[in-house]
Amino acid sequence: MVSSAITQAHQQASEYQNSLNTVNGHEISNLDQVDPREAIWPTYSPPKDIVFEYGEGCELVTESGERYLDFISGIAVTSLGHAHPELVETLKTQAEKLWHLSNLFRVPKAETLAKKLCELSFADAVFFTNSGAESVEAGIKAIRGYFAKNRQPHKYRIIGFEGSFHGRTLGTLAAAGNSAHCNGFIPFDYGFDHAQWGDIDSVNALINEHTAGILVEPIQGEGGICPATEEFLRDLRALCDQRGLLLMYDEIQCGVARTGKVFAYQHSDIAPDVMSLAKGLGGGFPVGACLAKGHVAQCMTIGTHGTTYGGNPLAMAVASKVIELTTTPEFLAEVTRKGEKLTCLLESLCQRYPNVVSRVDGRGLMLGVECVVPNTEVLSLLREHRLLVGKAGKNMIRLLPALIVTDKHIEKAVAIMEECFQKLSDDEHKRVAVVNSVSESSK
Numbered sequence: 001m002v003s004s005a006i007t008q009a010h011q012q013a014s015e016y017q018n019s020l021n022t023v024n025g026h027e028i029s030n031l032d033q034v035d036p037r038e039a040i041w042p043t044y045s046p047p048k049d050i051v052f053e054y055g056e057g058c059e060l061v062t063e064s065g066e067r068y069l070d071f072i073s074g075i076a077v078t079s080l081g082h083a084h085p086e087l088v089e090t091l092k093t094q095a096e097k098l099w100h101l102s103n104l105f106r107v108p109k110a111e112t113l114a115k116k117l118c119e120l121s122f123a124d125a126v127f128f129t130n131s132g133a134e135s136v137e138a139g140i141k142a143i144r145g146y147f148a149k150n151r152q153p154h155k156y157r158i159i160g161f162e163g164s165f166h167g168r169t170l171g172t173l174a175a176a177g178n179s180a181h182c183n184g185f186i187p188f189d190y191g192f193d194h195a196q197w198g199d200i201d202s203v204n205a206l207i208n209e210h211t212a213g214i215l216v217e218p219i220q221g222e223g224g225i226c227p228a229t230e231e232f233l234r235d236l237r238a239l240c241d242q243r244g245l246l247l248m249y250d251e252i253q254c255g256v257a258r259t260g261k262v263f264a265y266q267h268s269d270i271a272p273d274v275m276s277l278a279k280g281l282g283g284g285f286p287v288g289a290c291l292a293k294g295h296v297a298q299c300m301t302i303g304t305h306g307t308t309y310g311g312n313p314l315a316m317a318v319a320s321k322v323i324e325l326t327t328t329p330e331f332l333a334e335v336t337r338k339g340e341k342l343t344c345l346l347e348s349l350c351q352r353y354p355n356v357v358s359r360v361d362g363r364g365l366m367l368g369v370e371c372v373v374p375n376t377e378v379l380s381l382l383r384e385h386r387l388l389v390g391k392a393g394k395n396m397i398r399l400l401p402a403l404i405v406t407d408k409h410i411e412k413a414v415a416i417m418e419e420c421f422q423k424l425s426d427d428e429h430k431r432v433a434v435v436n437s438v439s440e441s442s443k
């Protein structure tokens, strides 16, 4: 008995010693030969052989000098393209002065940017964050905080929508309620209910004495580029007003000039009480913001919320420049014009290659093309032809070029798509012919 216990202890000690000498099962002395990708959590699978060295406007360039046309922009982030000279200059100038203070001290650029965002929107006050999910979380807290401060703490539930996406923190996963993302991570009720997209009756049916607000993307992004109709937003606003709820928009993907208006909700002018921003706001520098009406913001008193990095001088300098450059009437008009041009060309591709792509949706330069063949195949083939696009729900490919995209870039991207769709269409015809001949011969 005793000797087997001793043997077991020796074995455990030796396993422990081995574990100290290994990383991911590889001997430390051999670590140079280990693929460094193994040191990253396997939550993404970027293409192994494409490594970008630098970016220039709408193009990304690999270590070996191959140029790719970037129509995904880091998922709607690099709104002014890569290495925009004014953003580079702004970042450099600020970097030489002051990087970080925390919110224990005033950051004047945060104050002026907040004031500007309020002037441009429905809002009266802003909370700055570092990412989209944090901005949504701040909004969720502000909605609940508003009712808690107004002696209605039982009102805490928020209605989200099927097909929505609000981030990857526990709260934002629960808000979107997508079971594929929640399973294994959200074991209990986080206080969200989920209505059908576009169906006001299903929203109405979920409202009870615990409901505090409604959270909606004016254009669903990840779920498959899907704009809410003006009527739906109007009905949501009316429902909130009648039932004493707060309305929150998530404009993390569709905001900041992406659709040709400063904010996507301005196409219908149906304002929310709270709104989250991120992505394009920093043009590639991590920053987010949660905007709110005064009566909501004033409930978020000292100690109710905070952030170490949010609103730091570097982010505020860059975001102020992005807002300055992207919100002029001329810039917005160009986004609209280029969006219409791209939409028109894409619709023509849908007509010519109906066995590959079926329809176009979206607004401005936030566009999706629904595929008939698997969207992953379309995306890979486009990438082989050096055009980078994204995927979205509903079997879509997502086009989010930088807002400074030129007509030439648009024409080039469409020419690449045409070449790829032609190939996919030919393959599809061949596949159908084989299937037909097999079914004929088996009759």
Ligand SMILES: Cc1ncc(COP(=O)(O)O)c(C=O)c1O
Binding pocket: 075, 131, 132, 133, 134, 136, 165, 166, 167, 168, 217, 221, 222, 250, 251, 252, 253, 254, 278, 279
């Ligand atoms: C609409 C929307 N909300 C929230 C998020 C989350 O943003 P982040 O990844 O910066 O946390 C995203 C990101 O794709 C988004 O598209």
